[in-house]
Amino acid sequence: MPLLEISVVPVGTGQPSFSSSVTDAVRTIERRGLNYQITPTATVIEGDLEELMEVAKEIHQNALGRAASRVITNITIDDRIDKDISLQQQVETVKQSLNDGAVPELRMPMS
Numbered sequence: 001m002p003l004l005e006i007s008v009v010p011v012g013t014g015q016p017s018f019s020s021s022v023t024d025a026v027r028t029i030e031r032r033g034l035n036y037q038i039t040p041t042a043t044v045i046e047g048d049l050e051e052l053m054e055v056a057k058e059i060h061q062n063a064l065g066r067a068a069s070r071v072i073t074n075i076t077i078d079d080r081i082d083k084d085i086s087l088q089q090q091v092e093t094v095k096q097s098l099n100d101g102a103v104p105e106l107r108m109p110m111s
Helices: 019-031 049-066 088-102
Strands: 004-011 035-038 045-047 070-077
Touching: 004 019, 004 049, 019 035, 019 045, 019 049, 035 088, 045 049, 049 070
Parallel strands: none
Antiparallel strands: 004 045, 004 070, 035 045
């Protein structure tokens, strides 16, 4: 199943935060019953490609109408035809690699 990563940045709002835009986007995704994962810089959504494109368009248009008179929307699509992929599977594959020692563990510096 394809994955779509989306980030929407309102421009010219005078506010450094755009958490309200993220909240609106998540509500749109939840209304459609799609699986999703919020990251610090984007939201990843799981679904069929047509539905993903529709929800991305809706998220973009909602932000444009509510948050700002200008938005920048970035979309990345991960789609495979050789096997099914899912959000959970992608994360679990990396976790398993970390446990097997195949990938060095990322450590965040302490502040």
